[in-house]
Amino acid sequence: MTQEELFLKKxxxxxxxxxxxxxxxxxxxxxxxxxxxxxxLGHRDFGENRxxxxxxxxxxxxxxxxxxxxxxxxxxxxxKINLLLKTPQLYAIHSVHDPELVxxxxxxxxxxxxxxxxxxxxxxxxxxxxxxFESYKELLSCGKKLAQEKKLKLFGLMTMGTLRxxxxxxxxxxxxxELNSLKQKLEADLQIPLQTSMGMSQDxxxxxxEHSDWIRLGTMMFS
Ligand SMILES: *Cc1c(COP(=O)(O)O)cnc(C)c1O
Numbered sequence: 001m002t003q004e005e006l007f008l009k010k011x012x013x014x015x016x017x018x019x020x021x022x023x024x025x026x027x028x029x030x031x032x033x034x035x036x037x038x039x040x041l042g043h044r045d046f047g048e049n050r051x052x053x054x055x056x057x058x059x060x061x062x063x064x065x066x067x068x069x070x071x072x073x074x075x076x077x078x079x080k081i082n083l084l085l086k087t088p089q090l091y092a093i094h095s096v097h098d099p100e101l102v103x104x105x106x107x108x109x110x111x112x113x114x115x116x117x118x119x120x121x122x123x124x125x126x127x128x129x130x131x132x133f134e135s136y137k138e139l140l141s142c143g144k145k146l147a148q149e150k151k152l153k154l155f156g157l158m159t160m161g162t163l164r165x166x167x168x169x170x171x172x173x174x175x176x177x178e179l180n181s182l183k184q185k186l187e188a189d190l191q192i193p194l195q196t197s198m199g200m201s202q203d204x205x206x207x208x209x210e211h212s213d214w215i216r217l218g219t220m221m222f223s
Contacts, residue, residue: 075131
């Protein structure tokens with residue numbers, strides 16, 4: 001099977017399951033060729049977890065893939081914000097994990113010449129090594145600040161299911177349901193529609209059951 005045939009097979013398997021859910025293909029550590037192959041098959045949304053890799057890939061593919069939409073999904077250090085905001089075709093940042101980062105993004109946004117979506121990351125699994133907001137109060141106060149911005153647009157909330165667990169399905173369901181109820185609460189308080197970004201290769205089926213707006217798939221789209 002050629003690489004193109006394999007990728008087409010992957011898309012044909014996943015697309016019928018999606019409904020209204022968007023697929024974000026996580027291309028971290030994958031080559032430019034891999035990304036171009038999916039692009040040629042009509043896919044547009046790609047996610048990276050390191051700013052430097054995202055920057056390099058977006059510059060390299062700017063001409064060949066003019067309709068690509070880049071998503072930053074990995075831990076964001078505040079000293080990388082300026083570089084991130086200069087990324088061509090940056091569409092959304094899924095991993096805005098604390099109030100300080102929100103303030104820094106708001107301060108740096110003159111660098112943007114187009115709108116960028118923001119997902120606030122919530123730590124539903126409460127695993128120590130995971131980052132993310134931990135209280136609704138902080139989500140609400142950051143949501144209010146972002147709702148007033150023009151270039152940064154509050155898209156919604158992101159989370160990751162528990163990684164270290166014997167029963168990841170039950171755990172993922174718990175995490176995703178918690179994110180859904182936080183989203184509903186925030187929508188009611190801010191009076192704006194919001195989206196969710198949840199589900200990876202190991203738990204995307206649970207995310208689909210919970211009507212995630214975005215699933216982020218890496219491993220299973222490349223093997
Ligand atoms: C790597 C990564 C993914 C994709 O994970 P897979 O298990 O390869 O599907 C999704 N979200 C985040 C935040 C990631 O870092």
